[in-house]
Amino acid sequence: MANTLFDKIWDRHVVQHVEDGPEQLYIDRLYCHEVTSPQAFEGMRRRGIKCFRPENIFCMPDHNTPTHDQDKPIEDEVSKTQVDTLAKNAEEFGLNHFGMLNPKNGIIHVVGPERGLSLPGMTIVCGDSHTSTHGAMGAVAFGIGTSEVEMVMASQCILQQKPKSMRINIEGKLGKGVTAKDVALYLMSKLTTSGATGYFVEYAGEAVRDLSMEGRLTLCNLSIEMGARGGFIAPYEKTFEYIKGREYAPKGEAWDKAVEYWKTLRSGDDSVFDKELTFKAEDIEPMVTYGTNPGMGMGISESIPALDSIDEAGKASYLKSLGYMGFEPGQKLTGTPVDYVFLGACTNGRIEDFRAFASVVKGRRKAPGVTAWLVPGSWMVSEQIKAEGIDKVLEEAGFEIRQPGCSACLAMNDDKIPAGKLAVSTSNRNFEGRQGPGARTVLASPLVAAAAAVTGVITDPRELN
Amino acid sequence: MKQKFDIITSTCVPLPLENVDTDQIIPARFLKATTREESFFGENLFRDWRYNADGSLNKDFVLNNPKYSGEILVAGKNFGSGSSREHAAWAIAGYGFRVVISSFFADIHKNNELNNFVLPVVVTEDFLASLFDSIENDPATVVEVDLPNQTVTNKATGESERFEINGYKKYCLMNALDDIDFLLENKAKTEAWEDARR
Numbered sequence: 001m002a003n004t005l006f007d008k009i010w011d012r013h014v015v016q017h018v019e020d021g022p023e024q025l026y027i028d029r030l031y032c033h034e035v036t037s038p039q040a041f042e043g044m045r046r047r048g049i050k051c052f053r054p055e056n057i058f059c060m061p062d063h064n065t066p067t068h069d070q071d072k073p074i075e076d077e078v079s080k081t082q083v084d085t086l087a088k089n090a091e092e093f094g095l096n097h098f099g100m101l102n103p104k105n106g107i108i109h110v111v112g113p114e115r116g117l118s119l120p121g122m123t124i125v126c127g128d129s130h131t132s133t134h135g136a137m138g139a140v141a142f143g144i145g146t147s148e149v150e151m152v153m154a155s156q157c158i159l160q161q162k163p164k165s166m167r168i169n170i171e172g173k174l175g176k177g178v179t180a181k182d183v184a185l186y187l188m189s190k191l192t193t194s195g196a197t198g199y200f201v202e203y204a205g206e207a208v209r210d211l212s213m214e215g216r217l218t219l220c221n222l223s224i225e226m227g228a229r230g231g232f233i234a235p236y237e238k239t240f241e242y243i244k245g246r247e248y249a250p251k252g253e254a255w256d257k258a259v260e261y262w263k264t265l266r267s268g269d270d271s272v273f274d275k276e277l278t279f280k281a282e283d284i285e286p287m288v289t290y291g292t293n294p295g296m297g298m299g300i301s302e303s304i305p306a307l308d309s310i311d312e313a314g315k316a317s318y319l320k321s322l323g324y325m326g327f328e329p330g331q332k333l334t335g336t337p338v339d340y341v342f343l344g345a346c347t348n349g350r351i352e353d354f355r356a357f358a359s360v361v362k363g364r365r366k367a368p369g370v371t372a373w374l375v376p377g378s379w380m381v382s383e384q385i386k387a388e389g390i391d392k393v394l395e396e397a398g399f400e401i402r403q404p405g406c407s408a409c410l411a412m413n414d415d416k417i418p419a420g421k422l423a424v425s426t427s428n429r430n431f432e433g434r435q436g437p438g439a440r441t442v443l444a445s446p447l448v449a450a451a452a453a454v455t456g457v458i459t460d461p462r463e464l465n
Numbered sequence: 466m467k468q469k470f471d472i473i474t475s476t477c478v479p480l481p482l483e484n485v486d487t488d489q490i491i492p493a494r495f496l497k498a499t500t501r502e503e504s505f506f507g508e509n510l511f512r513d514w515r516y517n518a519d520g521s522l523n524k525d526f527v528l529n530n531p532k533y534s535g536e537i538l539v540a541g542k543n544f545g546s547g548s549s550r551e552h553a554a555w556a557i558a559g560y561g562f563r564v565v566i567s568s569f570f571a572d573i574h575k576n577n578e579l580n581n582f583v584l585p586v587v588v589t590e591d592f593l594a595s596l597f598d599s600i601e602n603d604p605a606t607v608v609e610v611d612l613p614n615q616t617v618t619n620k621a622t623g624e625s626e627r628f629e630i631n632g633y634k635k636y637c638l639m640n641a642l643d644d645i646d647f648l649l650e651n652k653a654k655t656e657a658w659e660d661a662r663r
Contacts, residue, residue: 015651015654015655015658016651016654018633018647019632019633020631020632020633021631021632021633021634022631022633022634024648024651024654024655026655026658026659035496035497035550036496036549036550036551038498038499038500039499039500039501039551042499042500042501043501043645047645047649049649052652052655063493063496064497078497079497081497081499082497082499085499127549127551128548128549129547129548129549129573131549143549143573144549144573144576145549145550145551145554145573145576145577145580146551146552146577147551147577147580147581147643147644147645148576148580148644150645151644151645151648154645154648154649155645155648155649155651155652155655156655157648157651157655158644159633159644159647159648160576161631163572192543193484193543193546193547194484194542194543194546194569194571197543197569197571197572198572224547225547227543227546227571227572229572229573293484293486293546293547295484313483313541313542313590313594314483316481316482317482317483317484317541320482410488410493410548411493411494412493412494412496412497419518429486429488429547429548431486431488431489431547432488432489432513433488433489433492433513434488434493437492437494437513437518438518
């Protein structure tokens with residue numbers, strides 16, 4: 001019986017099994033952003049130690065960065081301190097640092113893959129739950145806490161129980177207007193936000209293989225929202241083509257050798273997973289969420305579940321959630337007026353997402369009364385938007401493009417959705433107050449977000465063409 | 466905070482909601498601190514449930530109800546889902562909780578609690594439902610969490626369950642040791658592993 005791909009990568013990185021405990025896992029890449037790293041650096045200083053392998057650590061600010069006037073000092077003093085602290089810490093500990101106006105800057109989970117820093121077969125961690133994104137490159141990537149960030153700084157290792165393995169197959173072809181984001185929201189709606197807790201997920205099947213690299217990054221990004229430690233996709237030719245020539249990717253002989261190894265990175269035909277689930281691509285339509293966790297999603301043509309379909313222990317949470325959103329059980333969401341639209345985040349801030357958004361708004365106008373924030377995931381994405389002329393299409397339709405960062409996904413900068421306002425957002429979480437205190441979030445794909453932006457109401461994008 | 470963990474006997478604060486995410490435990494706007502000030506995070510634990518939009522106390526929220534207090538937080542299933550922010554564990558510790566009891570924890574948050582000497586205790590759905598009932602009937606209900614014997618006991622009903630924790634982590638908690646101490650001691654093994662890979 002062959003090992004699963006997850007076993008192959010994980011087991012290769014085990015330094016030792018701790019007696020009656022976890023495994024000591026070697027980490028190839030540590031990413032640090034400004035929010036979850038300062039206390040780890042503080043701990044390192046308190047212990048009086050240096051980073052064990054500083055060359056494997058890459059730092060960049062993304063959560064606090066403003067999405068306008070980045071050449072001016074950050075107005076929010078506390079945000080500025082946090083961003084400056086990362087720069088100082090990176091310098092003190094001798095780490096790679098891509099500061100705010102550095103052309104390599106952007107959201108850490110967008111930058112890693114696009115710069116060739118996240119590669120197949122690697123173990124990758126960051127003090128950020130969306131580190132699962134890098135799994136799209138065929139890596140074992142997962143989010144950790146700040147104490148664990150300090151562990152990796154100190155030793156390039158982490159102590160971790162090996163998760164169980166799960167394979168999720170999406171068979172068949174996705175329909176028109178259905179994106180990787182919809183696949184992920186569909187999976188969460190079936191599995192709930194805890195359905196994959198304790199597991200590492202391998203995504204497979206025709207619909208997954210057909211996804212572009214950007215789509216795969218979106219799918220893997222959302223693994224954590226099903227509770228999974230991480231999610232990944234076996235690397236194929238498409239992965240190698242994406243990586244080739246990128247700045248930090250191996251070159252020349254090293255490249256050939258790397259590809260040779262990467263080609264071995266797949267589960268065997270007879271690999272056995274602790275759990276295996278199969279879904280049909282044709283069952284998935286554009287999705288929207290109606291509640292305050294990402295598992296509370298439905299097809300855009302469907303209605304919010306009736307109260308009697310919810311189990312007894314969950315009723316209080318369900319009613320609290322709908323009460324916060326101002327929705328009723330049984331209600332449809334199409335036609336609901338929208339105040340804000342947010343395109344961006346590590347979930348949907350890549351070039352393909354901007355292409356998709358532009359394809360809907362082209363030749364149309366932004367609806368009056370809708371405020372739209374379009375935030376590229378990195379400067380590289382921003383440059384590509386210009387190179388492809390997408391900026392012109394968006395401007396003609398009444399949209400402006402902002403500067404890169406996490407932005408309204410979690411509203412640590414100034415991009416906060418005001419209390420009570422409804423946002424259709426391509427980000428990853430619709431938790432209470434996530435996009436600003438009192439903000440109400442409907443998660444959706446860039447196509448659904450674009451349809452809302454031009455009609456002013458929640459609209460099925462398939463009806464616009 | 467590093468502290469030795471043994472047996473905790475305390476009244477409980479009940480939070481019978483499911484899927485409590487770390488954005489609720491500590492909202493993102495309180496993550497801008499650059500030091501580990503547990504008291505600051507503790508003051509803002511469940512901030513947006515604890516306070517109204519105008520900054521006044523939300524009297525309906527359990528932390529503001531004088532009937533309930535103690536070192537044990539009892540929460541509905543899938544506690545700590547979402548963001549990996551360790552600030553959530555700092556807030557729980559900073560407020561004064563040393564144990565969180567639930568029927569299910571999100572993975573990252575569970576590790577974060579353990580790394581901050583807060584013990585996540587996983588109990589069955591039945592034990593949890595019964596414990597919520599006991600606390601509702603009598604807020605003075607006491608629970609005993611015995612780490613050496615890995616048992617949790619509802620003193621009101623006498624119900625007791627064994628909970629799981631690996632031997633290594635149990636040793637760390639009982640002796641106030643953390644994983645970084647262990648990893649630093651094992652550097653030679655890490656270097657040997659690196660050499661073997663080359």
